[in-house]
Amino acid sequence: MTEVVGDRGDVSRRDMRAFVARGGGARIETRELPQPGPNDVIVRTTAASMCSADIATVKGDFDFATGSVDQRGIVVGHEAIGTVHAIGELVEGFEIGDRVGAASTSPCGQCTNCQRGFKGHCGGTIWGGYTAGVSRDGYLAEFYRVTDARENLVRIPDGVSDAAALLAIDTLASGSSGVEAANIALGSTVVVIGQGHVGLAATVTAKLQGAARVIVVKNRPGGEDRARALGATVTLNHTDDDVRAEVLRLTDGAGADLVVEASGSTQAFPLAIELTRLGGTTSVLSSYDGAAESSLSLPIEQWGWGLGDKTILSTFQLCGSERISRLLRLLESEPFDPNVFFTHTYSFDEVGRALTELGDSSVGVLKPLIQFR
Ligand SMILES: [Zn+2]
Ligand SMILES: [Zn+2]
Known part of the structure; x- marks a missing residue:
């Protein structure tokens, strides 16, 4: 001492x-x-x-x-x-x-x-x-x-x-780490799954890093005003919306340049892969510790059969x-x-x-x- x-x-x-x-x-x-x-x-x-x-x-x-x-x-x-x-x-x-x-x-x-x-x-x-x-x-x-x-x-x-x-x-x-590490280009389309405090921080970071569209996804409606105040341009929820169909519609079937998975749900991981465009990035900001499953499922077709040039990032603060x-x-x-x-x-x-x-x-x-x- x-x-x-x-x-x-x-x-x-x-x-x-x-x-x-x-x-x-x-x-x-x-x-x-x-x-x-x-x-x-x-x-x-x-x-x-x-x-x-x-x-x-x-x-x-x-x-x-x-x-x-x-x-x-x-x-x-x-x-x-x-x-x-x-x-x-x-x-x-x-x-x-x-x-x-x-x-x-x-x-x-x-x-x-x-x-x-x-x-x-x-x-x-x-x-x-x-x-x-x-x-x-x-x-x-x-x-x-x-x-x-x-x-x-x-x-x-x-x-x-x-x-x-x-x-x-x-x-x-x-919340900024997963977006900063993905190094997105100006005018990108970003999807953020989960709008807790870390997901909201990812939303505002995407906006500040030059995303043209920030599509946020929640389980249930609520908190849309907060997400919009931080830069969300589209708010979706799994209760009211077909999230997969809507994101693909908004991106002409291609998917987003970056999908940030910040919900902490292991079910959201394969969705995040699916919503990522070929050559895009899936960035995981969740900790899945304590999850009932011992592994995450990766949808092979939506991953491009292993040839889709989709990058999966995991970052800690x-x-x-x-x-x-x-x-x-x-x-x-x-x-x-x-x-x-x-x-x-x-x-x-x-x-x-x-x-x-x-x-x-x-x-x-x-x-x-x-x-x-
Ligand atoms: Zn904390
Ligand atoms: Zn050290």
């Missing part, structure tokens, strides 16, 4: 309040304030958000629920911003009080996968860079620790609101301070309203209710904004 004094911050405060998961539930508890290792920064939280991954953490779907970690519990959360409170001895470029954030995936930047450009899989394991609230204490607390700060931490421009910054570090970082800085600069130019994503606001004292309501589809929380001040 590093002793930190003077311009590296005040570490005299010892306790904080944190949202801790243990034994299938979560509540606010008093916890020891984290101390910075040499490469870390401690952030005093000002605002945070949550997504379905936090629900999975609390349910115990991730690895932490074993042995002594389970006894101690784990601080939930991976989406937060705040101000610099303490700085590890090897970290340069930040000052106490700087307004900062870091992507929800926080890689080391030095291992083989990081150096190959696959930072999400830091350490050699799938999602290995995603540690906050999974294998170490997360960010839903009055203070949190950003590891490898020079790799991960960014200053937030003054012109970027809390909502915009929170969107950049997780939802947009993830593109992260690191350089990329997050770019997303913040993008949001500073106000290309869309980030408040479209934040449907409900809570205080930190209400974080338990926020989590419950996020998991209750009848409440209609897309993303909660958790305020700490």
Whole structure:
């Protein structure tokens, strides 16, 4: 543990309040304030958000629920911003009080996968860079620790609101990855299957990357205004529409240049392949972990019998301070309203209710904004 004094911050405060998961539930508890290792920064939280991954953490779907970690519990959360409170001895470029954030995936930047450009899989394991609230204490607390700060931490421009910054570090970082990796041409036609927060982020990214048509697909009607506000030009749903026929009709039978599969449904994967034109790209933004099936089905004829030049991409969040800085600069130019994503606001004292309501589809929380001040 590093002793930190003077311009590296005040570490005299010892306790904080944190949202801790243990034994299938979560509540606010008093916890020891984290101390910075040499490469870390401690952030005093000002605002945070949550997504379905936090629900999975609390349910115990991730690895932490074993042995002594389970006894101690784990601080939930991976989406937060705040101000610099303490700085590890090897970290340069930040000052106490700087307004900062870091992507929800926080890689080391030095291992083989990081150096190959696959930072999400830091350490050699799938999602290995995603540690906050999974294998170490997360960010839903009055203070949190950003590891490898020079790799991960960014200053937030003054012109970027809390909502915009929170969107950049997780939802947009993830949702934009599948479109950015597909490298679409100007004027492309893009289909996005699934319009949860990640699918909506893919929708707005497709628009910003020059798609002429963005066709979005949901299971049921609802949320069309939100999708249109983010650039959807056609909204379809499986309840009212023959999605396959309609997409083929809109594309003169060819299919879309890019189909983003962001619904998380294994049934949507073969549809995504089918709706992709010859020479086009199917980009998977879903995690199918926990699916009842152990494999995805690939429709061979619609894949072009193996000769269709259809590319299948799978991406995990593109992260690191350089990329997050770019997303913040993008949001500073106000290309869309980030408040479209934040449907409900809570205080930190209400974080338990926020989590419950996020998991209750009848409440209609897309993303909660958790305020700490
Ligand atoms: Zn998240
Ligand atoms: Zn790494």
